[in-house]
Amino acid sequence: MTTSPTPDLPACDAETFRHVVGHLPSGVTVVTTRTPQAAFGMTASSVTSLSLSPPMMLACLNKSSPTSAAVARAGAYAVNVLGQGHEHLAQQFAVRSDRKFAGVEVVDGALGLPLLADALAHIECEVVEEVTGGTHRVFLGRVVGATAARGTPLTYFRGGFGRFEFARDDAVYQRARQQLLERMYGADTVIQLDDLTHQLQVERPAAFYALTRLTADGLVRRDPDRGYVIVPFDTRTSDETFEARCAIELGVIDMVVGRVVPAELAELRSRFEEMAALLVGDRFVDFDRYLDANYAFHEALVSLAHNPALTAAFGRLSIKTVMTRSFGVTPVTSQAFIDAQRQLTEGIEQGAATGARAGVYRYTDLAKRRVREILAQTGGQL
Numbered sequence: 001m002t003t004s005p006t007p008d009l010p011a012c013d014a015e016t017f018r019h020v021v022g023h024l025p026s027g028v029t030v031v032t033t034r035t036p037q038a039a040f041g042m043t044a045s046s047v048t049s050l051s052l053s054p055p056m057m058l059a060c061l062n063k064s065s066p067t068s069a070a071v072a073r074a075g076a077y078a079v080n081v082l083g084q085g086h087e088h089l090a091q092q093f094a095v096r097s098d099r100k101f102a103g104v105e106v107v108d109g110a111l112g113l114p115l116l117a118d119a120l121a122h123i124e125c126e127v128v129e130e131v132t133g134g135t136h137r138v139f140l141g142r143v144v145g146a147t148a149a150r151g152t153p154l155t156y157f158r159g160g161f162g163r164f165e166f167a168r169d170d171a172v173y174q175r176a177r178q179q180l181l182e183r184m185y186g187a188d189t190v191i192q193l194d195d196l197t198h199q200l201q202v203e204r205p206a207a208f209y210a211l212t213r214l215t216a217d218g219l220v221r222r223d224p225d226r227g228y229v230i231v232p233f234d235t236r237t238s239d240e241t242f243e244a245r246c247a248i249e250l251g252v253i254d255m256v257v258g259r260v261v262p263a264e265l266a267e268l269r270s271r272f273e274e275m276a277a278l279l280v281g282d283r284f285v286d287f288d289r290y291l292d293a294n295y296a297f298h299e300a301l302v303s304l305a306h307n308p309a310l311t312a313a314f315g316r317l318s319i320k321t322v323m324t325r326s327f328g329v330t331p332v333t334s335q336a337f338i339d340a341q342r343q344l345t346e347g348i349e350q351g352a353a354t355g356a357r358a359g360v361y362r363y364t365d366l367a368k369r370r371v372r373e374i375l376a377q378t379g380g381q382l
Helices: 014-021 066-074 087-092 167-181 193-200 204-216 235-256 262-276 287-303 308-315 319-329 336-349 353-375
Strands: 029-034 039-044 047-052 055-062 076-081 106-108 114-116 121-133 136-148 155-157 160-162 220-223 227-230
Touching: 029 066, 029 114, 039 055, 039 066, 039 114, 055 066, 055 076, 055 121, 066 076, 066 121, 066 136, 076 114, 076 136, 114 121, 136 308, 167 193, 167 204, 167 319, 193 204, 204 220, 204 227, 235 287, 235 308, 235 319, 235 336, 235 353, 262 287, 262 336, 287 308, 287 319, 287 336, 319 353, 336 353
Parallel strands: none
Antiparallel strands: 029 039, 029 076, 047 055, 055 136, 076 121, 106 114, 121 136, 155 160, 220 227
């Protein structure tokens, strides 16, 4: 439905709007594309996800920019998400120039689009619809590939680059999370906002932020009648999650072993080594970092299939939540977890599907047994 502007209402002038909208922080990306003539790219902050099913992105580019016209011709674009330390890339692609890619390492994506090698994440899209809005073209893109590395995204706020400063609130969240993992609250217990505020001796907004983060982690759920409730955790939850991951990874192994390109093998090995360094002598060096590295390793494994549906299914498993609720309650673990994942990695590297599958089964069995050991100390439920 299209409506006409109400004639009695005053219009907001461009300068006022520019000033006010500048208070809205946004991520910083470089949108790239390629035509038969050349590669194109421009810095853009008006880029966002549009849909999860199917995965879609939305990119708004000024109609006067060469990149906008190139995307319209090519019918495809890539979103390169910049991280901290990439201010120079944001500046380089923000100005009109025939040498935007000078000195920038570029790799080809699945669609043949130029991807900035150092970017924090890459999202490749096929244009399915183009809409004009004022001075901009809006490109709705179907996501055909997405990859991400660890790091902190670069943001744009009030005309400058920076990052979100949530240090104080994050510290409150970490304290609340640790209390939950140490079982200071029983399963299905209601946490009142005022009680948490008093207990942690913090302001209400900080306590609310902590509860919001805990909800996103899957450790707490928001009940419309009761409020914030501790989510019970038992072996059924963990078994179903680990078995689902096992099934996905076995399928990927059957699809790709013997056909993985050297660059992808090197990336998988790199992620394994990063993870292995965080579990030494049957103890986590840093559980939170191990958790991130473990997830990145298994995500890289699943992404070898180049199947967005499989990657999305893996992402819906809430692996991090399950591991946090179980392995995260104690720094004690087992080196056998690394050994099993090494067996998996080496099987893929050597093109040996049987060895890789054995590693997956071994790792899954270890995870399920370890959860039982931990829950045995708490009556079978956390």
